[in-house]
Amino acid sequence: MQEHARQMTTERPLENEAQQKTSEISDKKVKQLRSKKKRNEMFVIIGFMAPALLIYGLYVVYSIGMTFYYSLFEWSGIDNNMVFTGLQNYITLISDSVFWTSMQNNFLLVAASLLTQLPLGLIMALLLFSPVKGMRFFRSIYFMPFLMSTVAIGILFIYIYDGNFGLINQVLGQLGLESWQHGWLGEEGTAIWAVIATVCWQFAPFYMILFRAAIVGIPEDLYEAADIDGANSWKKFQNITLPLLMPTIVTSAILSIIGSLKYFDLIYVMTDGGPNNSTELMATYMYEQTFTNFNMGYGSSISFSMFIIAFIVTAIIIFFEQRRKGAN
Amino acid sequence: MLKKLNQIPLYVLAIALLLFTGVPFFIMVSASFKSQIEFMGSPWALPENFSFENYRLLFESDFFHFFLNSVIVSVISVVAVIVLAAMASYPLARMKFKLNRPLFLLFLVGMMIPIHTTLIPIFLLTKNLGLYDTIWALPGPYIAFAIPVSIVIFTQFLQELPKELEESAKMDGCGHFRLFWRILFPLLTPAVATVAIYNFIQIWNEFVFALVLTNSESNATLPLGLREFYGQFSVNVPGIMAALTLGSLPLLLVYLLAQEKIVKGIAAGSVKG
Numbered sequence: 071m072q073e074h075a076r077q078m079t080t081e082r083p084l085e086n087e088a089q090q091k092t093s094e095i096s097d098k099k100v101k102q103l104r105s106k107k108k109r110n111e112m113f114v115i116i117g118f119m120a121p122a123l124l125i126y127g128l129y130v131v132y133s134i135g136m137t138f139y140y141s142l143f144e145w146s147g148i149d150n151n152m153v154f155t156g157l158q159n160y161i162t163l164i165s166d167s168v169f170w171t172s173m174q175n176n177f178l179l180v181a182a183s184l185l186t187q188l189p190l191g192l193i194m195a196l197l198l199f200s201p202v203k204g205m206r207f208f209r210s211i212y213f214m215p216f217l218m219s220t221v222a223i224g225i226l227f228i229y230i231y232d233g234n235f236g237l238i239n240q241v242l243g244q245l246g247l248e249s250w251q252h253g254w255l256g257e258e259g260t261a262i263w264a265v266i267a268t269v270c271w272q273f274a275p276f277y278m279i280l281f282r283a284a285i286v287g288i289p290e291d292l293y294e295a296a297d298i299d300g301a302n303s304w305k306k307f308q309n310i311t312l313p314l315l316m317p318t319i320v321t322s323a324i325l326s327i328i329g330s331l332k333y334f335d336l337i338y339v340m341t342d343g344g345p346n347n348s349t350e351l352m353a354t355y356m357y358e359q360t361f362t363n364f365n366m367g368y369g370s371s372i373s374f375s376m377f378i379i380a381f382i383v384t385a386i387i388i389f390f391e392q393r394r395k396g397a398n
Numbered sequence: 399m400l401k402k403l404n405q406i407p408l409y410v411l412a413i414a415l416l417l418f419t420g421v422p423f424f425i426m427v428s429a430s431f432k433s434q435i436e437f438m439g440s441p442w443a444l445p446e447n448f449s450f451e452n453y454r455l456l457f458e459s460d461f462f463h464f465f466l467n468s469v470i471v472s473v474i475s476v477v478a479v480i481v482l483a484a485m486a487s488y489p490l491a492r493m494k495f496k497l498n499r500p501l502f503l504l505f506l507v508g509m510m511i512p513i514h515t516t517l518i519p520i521f522l523l524t525k526n527l528g529l530y531d532t533i534w535a536l537p538g539p540y541i542a543f544a545i546p547v548s549i550v551i552f553t554q555f556l557q558e559l560p561k562e563l564e565e566s567a568k569m570d571g572c573g574h575f576r577l578f579w580r581i582l583f584p585l586l587t588p589a590v591a592t593v594a595i596y597n598f599i600q601i602w603n604e605f606v607f608a609l610v611l612t613n614s615e616s617n618a619t620l621p622l623g624l625r626e627f628y629g630q631f632s633v634n635v636p637g638i639m640a641a642l643t644l645g646s647l648p649l650l651l652v653y654l655l656a657q658e659k660i661v662k663g664i665a666a667g668s669v670k671g
Contacts, residue, residue, distance in 0.1 A: 377515040
């Protein structure tokens with residue numbers, strides 16, 4: 071009321087000032103409202119993300135840091151007697167021949183996975199689009215290994231590889247190839263290959279699914295255009311399917327490499343790294359050192375090395391993939 | 399005619415792969431119906447007279463106890479992952495803030511991390527929390543490692559929903575909480591199915607955490623239980639085969655019922671990462 075009266079009696083310049091004042095007030099109000107809204111939004115963001123961040127942070131982020139921390143100690147993990155030794159565990163690791171064997175086996179598994187799982191998966195996926203009848207049935211069977219529990223697969227293949235009554239030796243016997251018979255998992259020379267073959271058997275169907283999904287996404291009219299140009303199936307595969315599958319192939323390669331570098335379950339069940347460490351992988355060796363020999367510090371240095379190796383390998387793939395994309 | 403002829407190599411290849419993938423599974427099931435004596439005589443031939451004796455014995459064993467443990471752990475973990483990951487995806491996908499991108503990357507990196515790198519600290523953490531050797535030790539790490547993939551899937555779905563949904567809801571004075579649970583979440587059903595199935599397969603078959611974080615037989619999940627059987631009855635091969643068959647059955651049944659969903663789930667869970 072008072073303000074209104076003042077406005078009536080004052081001259082124009084003052085009136086302007088008053089107007090300015092009210093606009094300032096509303097500006098302030100808007101700002102206040104905005105910051106209130108922002109604060110409100112911040113609460114929403116925190117509220118929605120906190121539970122996931124907390125559990126992820128605790129079990130993944132914090133744990134990786136702690137693994138590095140533990141790797142700097144000589145520690146059994148049972149008592150509180152932690153002796154700080156700096157990088158000593160890593161120095162020991164470098165001259166540990168079992169670790170090198172296990173790493174070599176991991177890279178053997180990487181190579182075998184890339185060379186067998188991906189092509190097998192691709193062939194299976196392509197077959198699913200072929201005019202072969204009853205493909206639904208074929209697909210269901212193709213996919214089964216991936217759904218079986220790894221432990222079940224491991225135990226099943228122990229019997230298949232068995233030296234006395236195992237399926238493989240029986241078949242070899244029937245074919246008159248007795249000299250080829252082996253105690254597949256019991257001999258150093260054959261054990262790693264027997265185990266790798268099983269891993270490939272288990273995971274090829276997984277890549278079949280990835281490739282199938284990618285092939286479904288390729289536009290049909292590309293093939294129609296190629297048909298008009300008189301291209302045969304091979305040409306169509308070479309010039310349409312394969313280039314368009316490239317991103318999926320790269321993803322599959324990354325998954326396959328990372329999977330192979332951290333592989334554990336099947337080896338643990340089938341051979342537990344034996345005979346004589348010939349099937350040892352980094353993960354099985356880490357388990358053995360940590361939970362069997364109670365060298366928790368040393369085990370931590372193995373697992374942190376696995377993390378570094380996986381990280382470097384992934385970085386290299388992504389680097390080359392970016393360059394390839396750039397070159398195109 | 400030529401077309402028919404061309405198909406012959408395809409059939410040969412298809413059947414060869416069928417044998418490659420199917421035979422181990424087939425002999426597992428077939429051996430499970432044999433008696434021990436029959437198995438000794440001809441281990442890999444078809445059973446002459448089907449016997450359900452091995453399965454009957456499983457009912458008397460701890461098998462269903464392991465089974466129940468697996469069901470409890472898997473269901474709790476999968477439900478929790480869906481709720482936590484969907485909620486976390488909402489700000490990541492539909493709000494602008496400074497840490498949006500870094501936080502998303504932080505979750506994304508989780509897909510590359512070898513779980514073994516976290517095994518020792520999680521083992522110690524579980525001990526300190528007093529959860530060691532209970533089935534409650536398992537959902538924590540299972541949820542944590544399922545979150546990255548699930549967030550990737552949920553954010554992708556959320557980004558595809560129209561912006562107007564939020565605007566009109568806000569007009570009506572609807573808060574974020576109600577907006578998310580009442581309006582957006584129901585629209586996420588296909589993503590929920592994908593996340594649920596993908597993670598269920600992983601968690602149902604998980605082995606390392608179960609091996610390290612539990613100890614007693616009464617807290618074993620199915621994968622550990624199968625190994626237990628193998629250790630105890632390694633002479634009774636048909637009995638073990640019956641356990642392996644029954645242990646693989648749930649996922650195979652789920653697969654037969656929801657083939658397309660599973661296939662989509664696996665593809666979405668991996669390709670887009």
